[in-house]
Amino acid sequence: xxxxxxxxxxxxxxxxxxxxxxxxxxxxxxxxxxxxxxxxxxxxxxxxxxxxxxxxxxxxxxxxxxxxxxxxxxxxxxxxxxxxxxxxxxxxxxxxxxxxxxxxxxxxxxxxxxxxxxxxxxxxxxxxxxxxxxxxxxxxxxxxxxxxxxxxxxxxxxxxxxxxxxxxxxxxxxxxxxxxxxxxxxxxxxxxxxxxxxxxxxxxxxxxxxxxxxxxxxxxxxxxxxxxxxxxxxxxxxxxxxxxxxxxxxxxxxxxxxxxxxxxxxxxxxxxxxxxxxxxxxxxxxxxxxxxxxxxxxxxxxxxxxxxxxxxx
Numbered sequence: 001x002x003x004x005x006x007x008x009x010x011x012x013x014x015x016x017x018x019x020x021x022x023x024x025x026x027x028x029x030x031x032x033x034x035x036x037x038x039x040x041x042x043x044x045x046x047x048x049x050x051x052x053x054x055x056x057x058x059x060x061x062x063x064x065x066x067x068x069x070x071x072x073x074x075x076x077x078x079x080x081x082x083x084x085x086x087x088x089x090x091x092x093x094x095x096x097x098x099x100x101x102x103x104x105x106x107x108x109x110x111x112x113x114x115x116x117x118x119x120x121x122x123x124x125x126x127x128x129x130x131x132x133x134x135x136x137x138x139x140x141x142x143x144x145x146x147x148x149x150x151x152x153x154x155x156x157x158x159x160x161x162x163x164x165x166x167x168x169x170x171x172x173x174x175x176x177x178x179x180x181x182x183x184x185x186x187x188x189x190x191x192x193x194x195x196x197x198x199x200x201x202x203x204x205x206x207x208x209x210x211x212x213x214x215x216x217x218x219x220x221x222x223x224x225x226x227x228x229x230x231x232x233x234x235x236x237x238x239x240x241x242x243x244x245x246x247x248x249x250x251x252x253x254x255x256x257x258x259x260x261x262x263x264x265x266x267x268x269x270x271x272x273x274x275x276x277x278x279x280x281x282x283x284x285x286x287x288x289x290x291x292x293x294x295x296x297x298x299x300x301x302x303x304x305x306x307x308x309x310x311x312x313x
Contacts (some may be wrong), residue, residue, distance in 0.1 A: 031300060031307070038296040039066055042289055049285045051252075051276040056197035057293045058268040060208055060259070066293075070198035073174055074272035077248025078146045079255045080177055080193040082203060082225070085139055085246075087158045087166050089213055089221045092135075103157045105136040117182040121147035136224075143246060144227045148181035155180055170206050172199040200257040200270035204244075208259055208268065222259070232256040232286040233269060237294050254282040262294055265301035269293055 038057075046053045046068055054069035091102040111126040111133070122141045126133075135157060141150035155177075163177045175195040179186035205211075210218045225244035233256045234243040245258020257270035271289050276282040303309050 031305060034296060034299065034307075035064065035066075038292055041292045042066060042068055045285055045288050045292070049273070049282070050278065051282060052274050053282075053285065054197040054270075054272045055289055056201040056268075056270045057289075058201040058205055059297070060205060060266045060268060065198075065201070067198060070270075071174070071196050072272075073194050073196055074255065074274050075248075075250055075253045076175070076193045076195040076200075076272075077250045077253050077255050078148075078151075078181070079200065079246050079248040079257045079270075079272075080175075080195065081142050081146070081151055081248075082200075082207075082246045082257065083163050083167060083175065083177060084151060084154050084158060085143065085221065085225065086203070086207060086212060087163045088135060088139060088154055089217050090166060091158055091162070093213055093217050103135060103154075105134065105139070107135045107157070108132050109135065109138060109153055109157075115153050116149050117152065119148045119182060121145050121149065123147055123149040139224060140227065143224055144229055146229075146247075152180045152182075166212070167203070170203065170211070172203060175199045175203065195257075195270075195272070197257075197270040197272050200272075201268040204257065204259050204268040204270075208266070225258070231258075232271075232283050233258050233260065233290040235283075235287040236291040241294070249279070252276045252279070254279055254286060256286050256290075260290070260294060260297070262297040263301045265297040267293060267297050 042055055046055060052069070052072070054072045054074055055066065056070040057066040059065070088103055088105065092105045095102040095104045109132070111123065111128055111131040113128045116123060122145055135154065138150040138154055141147035142154060160177050167175050176193065178191040178193055207213070207218065207221060213221060222244045225246065226242050231245055231247035232254065233245045234241065237243065237260070242261040243258050245256055247256040248254070253274050254276060255272040259266055259268050269290060271286040273282045273286065
């Protein structure tokens with residue numbers, strides 16, 4: 001009898017153990033496969049592109065990152081203005097806390113013709129010596145229409161070295177502000193403003209997660225960076241999707257970096273191109289990568305770990 005009872009008990013334990021093992025199903029199997037499809041599509045777009053393309057896509061929910069040529073150094077073009085904007089907000093925050101000698105968002109600037117560069121933007125229409133705007137206004141010109149005169153005034157106001165020190169404090173060693181906008185002579189000397197796709201998404205991650213600014217300043221910066229503008233990341237996305245981004249363009253170069261607020265699943269993306277044989281094709285390629293990324297994150301934001309679409313709470 002004891003032998004029978006022991007055998008029965010042993011069978012019950014084994015059965016329970018088997019049930020426990022069967023319940024330990026690996027999670028996110030479907031998500032991994034979906035991510036691999038995204039990787040394959042990005043690879044295909046990049047491979048057929050006639051030029052050089054670097055891509056970084058960062059899931060701001062779980063930290064997963066897609067990298068393709070993402071540590072290659074590219075001309076940053078106007079995407080470097082994200083760093084200028086962040087330093088302006090950082091200094092404003094320090095000034096509000098009592099620090100001296102810092103740029104403030106509400107500081108007044110009176111338009112001076114010596115600050116104007118020929119890029120046919122908003123500041124071309126200001127009245128010299130009369131028109132007065134704030135640094136916040138200049139930042140809006142810089143972000144909304146990529147006004148290079150406004151960017152150069154802020155460059156002087158916050159200081160190139162301060163921008164680079166802020167970038168280094170975040171561990172970004174390859175992203176550098178080296179010259180003013182439209183300074184072709186400096187570019188010829190090799191003093192290009194540069195970045196890598198991976199460092200750009202890390203910069204955006206630092207903004208999104210409040211690693212540089214407090215909550216209020218972070219919200220204000222993202223709102224300003226989300227100003228609707230002519231750019232490549234949102235071009236093929238559904239209308240109404242919030243995108244906090246800054247595109248850039250130079251001869252043979254197209255870039256765009258930003259945060260896309262897909263529902264329940266925001267992500268940071270940076271696509272940088274150089275040696276572009278056809279700049280319009282480069283712009284479309286950036287838009288195609290952004291659309292593939294959005295489709296992935298849109299789906300992940302509304303499904304379970306196993307791929308079931310769940311009703312909104």
